Amino acid sequence: MSIESADYNHGVEPERALKYAIQHIRGDRAEIVEGVIEPVSPTWDHEAAAETIRDQIRARARVLGCVTGSGNLDLPGSSNWFIPDIAVVPAAAAKGAGALLPADTLLVVEVTSESNAETDRVVKRKRYAEYGAPLYLLVDRQERSVTLYSEPGQLGYTRADGPHPYGVVVRIPDPFGLELETSDL
Incomplete structure (x- = not known):
């Protein structure tokens, strides 16, 4: 008997069990990408790039009644967290939420690392669109470029602004309506 059938016979859904487990890992944070548990441990260089973006969007987010953070996003019906x-x-x-859906966001930003660049470029881009994240900003540190994806659908984003090399100002559309400076990434 396989683990999957044993779990099923005891009423435990594999997706639910995996997502429960990921939320109860002690120490480092981890996410699930296409069924694979991956630790989230960014370098300081990675964090500096994310902070550069966060600093530029924070004031507008507050005006919109939003918060910026790196909380959990659940993708129900898939083995992704x-x-x-x-x-x-x-x-x-955000108040009292353990996890939100990508559709609950106004903007999602991923900054690539050598270990996860393809995941951010391909898997997350497709999944964020499929689950309704309206805007996905990909900061590709290996390619030294920035791309803003919008107009999500079941097959992915239908609009891409970029890739733009670092140094180009990228417009983040309404409700943000701001110009994102990328030269310091």
């Missing part, structure tokens, strides 16, 4: 580098979410939705 993401921890974005930055998510902008309505403050009311």
Whole structure:
């Protein structure tokens, strides 16, 4: 008997069990990407790039009644549980929430690392669109570029602004309506 059938026979759904386990790991944070548990342990260089973006969007997020953070995003019906580098979410939705859905966000930002660049470029881009994140900003440190994806659908984002090399100002559309400076990434 396989583990999956044993779990099923005892009423435990594999997706639910995996997501429960990921939320109860002691120490380092981890996410689930296509069924694989991956630790989230960014370098200081990675954090500096994320902070550069966060500093530029924080004031506008507050005006919109939102918070910026890296809280859990659940993708129900899939074996995915993401921890974005930055998510902008309505403050009311964030209060008391253990996890939100990508559709609950206004913007999701991922900053690539050598260990996860393809995940951010391909898997997360597709999944964030599929689960309704309206804007996905990919800061690709290996390619030294920034791409803003919008207009999500079941097959991915239908609009891409970029990739733009570092140094180009990238417009983040409404409700943000701001110009993102990328030269310090």
